[in-house]
Amino acid sequence: MKGGKPIARQPRIWYPGAVYHVVARGNRKEDIFRQIEDYKVYMKFLKKVNEKYPFKLYSYCLMGNHVHLQIATIDSEIWKIMKGIHWMYSMYFNEKYDLTGHLFQGRYYSELIDTESYLLQTSKYIHLNPVKAGIVEKPIQYPWSSYGVFMGLYKNDLVDENAILCLFQNGSRDLYREYVEGV
Template sequence: MSRKPRVYFPGATYHITDRGNRCAALFYDDRDRKRYLEMLENARSQYPFHLHSYCLMTNHIHLQLETINHHPQKIMSMINTHYAIYFNKRYEFIGHVFQGRYKASLIDSLQYFLEVSKYIHLNPLEAGICISPESYPWSSYKAYISTDYTDPHVTTQKALSYFYEPKKENYRLFVEAKRADG
């Protein structure tokens, strides 16, 4: 039985997740995470896209990715193939690094766009691996809330454009409001 084709059109935005095979670690150290981000940038140079938010957890990744003219399949195939080669070579492993096909949920509304951004940025906190979302170094959250920090991998303009001034503070309040509710 064949897989259902993914919905794609230029400008489509997705919440992409991918997990280590058998839920194993994708990243053992900061060098691995830096290499993944390098490979993401290499893919962007070949298949341009906008990255609105991201989070690299130990055994999975989250990307909020907006296409321009290329199907996310090409983007993710390039990133995952090159990362798997790097990972297996570095750790002298063989076999699959990623567990099956990456997941891509089409973001079809403003509300969903903002909720995905919030979810991605709260992921390390919800997992109990940090005390605040801004303290997790492998997420785009600091680029959203800090006036003196930029992240070359992410564009914050679209998400921040939906908030009143001061935009960064209002985004922070939006994301961290869940903490007070929960």
């Protein structure tokens, strides 16, 4: 409150083609993924929302109590995309686990990515998240991130890894691995 008046939230900056690092945490830092099926359902909802509000997913990492998404909008505002994903997932989660109330802690965090260097840094940060959390030793060991797509181990039609890989000579997966893992 300022001068006895509530301060309104500032609208998020958006324009077609805007790229964001989005982070959403579980309410009270609680898990938002309890079983393998939950991760799969979240990915299914990402795809479903992408069909309604097309966007490009550059990288992602689904952790136990939070998610990281690197998203480029096309013609739809980021809030529509995130509302669609999180509304469907919250309904699924609360029904599955017989819960009520908020699944996510407040409004998701988003930061506009406006340079190539920040685009790369964000992708690296997202892929190293499970390593820094002590869950795995190498990012390739974590199944719920896009790092395996970047390394060419599997395909995910939702992930546009070339938007990041094209920043390396000849779109080299090896150079990206060296960048992320410091090898």
